Amino acid sequence: xxxxxxxxxxxxxxxxxxxxxxxxxxxxxxxxxxxxxxxxxxxxxxxxxxxxxxxxxxxxxxxxxxxxxxxxxxxxxxxxxxxxxxxxxxxxxxxxxxxxxxxxxxxxxxxxxxxxxxxxxxxxxxxxxxxxxxxxxxxxxxxxxxxxxxxxxxxxxxxxxxxxxxxxxxxxxxxxxxxxxxxxxxxxxxxxxxxxxxxxxxxxxxxxxxxxxxxxxxxxxxxxxxxxxxxxxxxxxxxxxxxxxxxxxxxxxxxxxxxxxxxxxxxxxxxxxx
Ligand SMILES: Nc1ncnc2c1ncn2[C@@H]1O[C@H](COP(=O)(O)OP(=O)(O)O)[C@@H](O)[C@H]1O
Ligand SMILES: [Mg+2]
Numbered sequence: 001x002x003x004x005x006x007x008x009x010x011x012x013x014x015x016x017x018x019x020x021x022x023x024x025x026x027x028x029x030x031x032x033x034x035x036x037x038x039x040x041x042x043x044x045x046x047x048x049x050x051x052x053x054x055x056x057x058x059x060x061x062x063x064x065x066x067x068x069x070x071x072x073x074x075x076x077x078x079x080x081x082x083x084x085x086x087x088x089x090x091x092x093x094x095x096x097x098x099x100x101x102x103x104x105x106x107x108x109x110x111x112x113x114x115x116x117x118x119x120x121x122x123x124x125x126x127x128x129x130x131x132x133x134x135x136x137x138x139x140x141x142x143x144x145x146x147x148x149x150x151x152x153x154x155x156x157x158x159x160x161x162x163x164x165x166x167x168x169x170x171x172x173x174x175x176x177x178x179x180x181x182x183x184x185x186x187x188x189x190x191x192x193x194x195x196x197x198x199x200x201x202x203x204x205x206x207x208x209x210x211x212x213x214x215x216x217x218x219x220x221x222x223x224x225x226x227x228x229x230x231x232x233x234x235x236x237x238x239x240x241x242x243x244x245x246x247x248x249x250x251x252x253x254x255x256x257x258x259x260x261x262x263x264x265x266x267x268x269x270x271x272x273x274x
Contacts, residue, residue, distance in 0.1 A: 004037075004090040005252055007097045008115040012148055013131055014102030016121040017174040019047035020212050021205060021245075022099040026069045027221045028246050029095055034254045036069035037089040041082075041108055042101035049073045055219025058227075066224055069097070079110055086111075094254035113155035117249060118167050121174040121205055124187045132171065133194045140186050142193045149198040156199065170249065171195065174205035203248040209238055 007025070009018040022038065026048075029036045040049040052071040059066055070093065074082055089096055098115075100108035112118055122128035126135060134143045145153070156167045171191065176184070191202055206212065211222070220227055222239050 004093050004096045006115045007117045008111050009119050010100045010108050010112045011120045012104050016123055018121055019099050021121055022048055023051050024221050026097050030067035030069050035093045036095045037093040038069050038071045038097045040073045040099050043073055043075045048099040051219050058218045082107055115167055118169045119172055121172045123175050135190050140190055145198055169200040171200045171202045172205040175208040177208050
């Protein structure tokens with residue numbers, strides 16, 4: 001892989017699991033031997049950066065080494081500076097992973113339209129769905145694409161024309177509950193219809209689990225086996241969920257693979273639910 005592969009987590013809405021998913025994907029890739037740099041563009045909340053700070057604290061406190069990406073927070077206010085930061089990090093990383101704020105933001109757009117893999121997590125709710133497209137009140141049929149979907153559509157066209165790169169836009173259905181079969185079916189139908197019109201593919205994300213909320217203070221992730229203590233029980237299924245998620249991202253192989261603990265082979269069973 002000549003140049004770093006850019007993975008952007010974006011969705012102009014908060015609380016959909018961008019940061020949580022980004023942290024888990026980043027750590028999973030590092031655990032596989034990839035050189036990963038995370039850029040936190042959400043300089044108000046800095047969830048990803050703070051998560052990783054907590055992780056470093058845990059390493060110090062427990063005197064352990066955990067797979068951890070390079071992390072930087074972007075605090076400037078001009079695109080040229082962001083570009084410089086990207087160019088600098090690109091030199092010695094296989095993946096650049098961007099976490100973005102849950103609002104309309106020019107820097108988030110900048111990286112989204114230049115991404116290779118664009119991940120938009122949505123919760124199974126028509127409130128989140130509204131960000132990509134509007135549905136009819138009676139039939140739940142898709143009426144029109146949202147501004148955001150149009151933006152990505154245009155960016156992809158421009159990119160394909162300019163440099164032949166196609167942005168792999170992935171809508172990740174996140175925080176799924178087992179309890180909501182009817183809503184899930186309606187959502188799934190709407191998402192599938194919309195995916196054809198807007199040109200994204202859908203994958204399943206993480207299920208709704210308390211553990212994702214509990215891990216933040218220690219900065220640990222599900223894959224930090226052996227360090228989770230009491231949290232570790234019954235999370236075999238959750239780890240499998242994460243493995244499938246990373247596999248479904250269909251990321252390119254990377255040059256600097258080390259023969260580390262192959263926890264999450266990139267070729268793990270790919271489950272694309274669209
Ligand atoms: N799969 C999940 N299960 C349970 N809670 C989750 C899950 N994903 C995220 N959360 C919680 O939801 C909240 C928002 O998640 P976060 O990753 O910060 O979203 P965003 O970055 O899109 O705003 C946080 O409290 C987080 O701990
Ligand atoms: Mg966030």
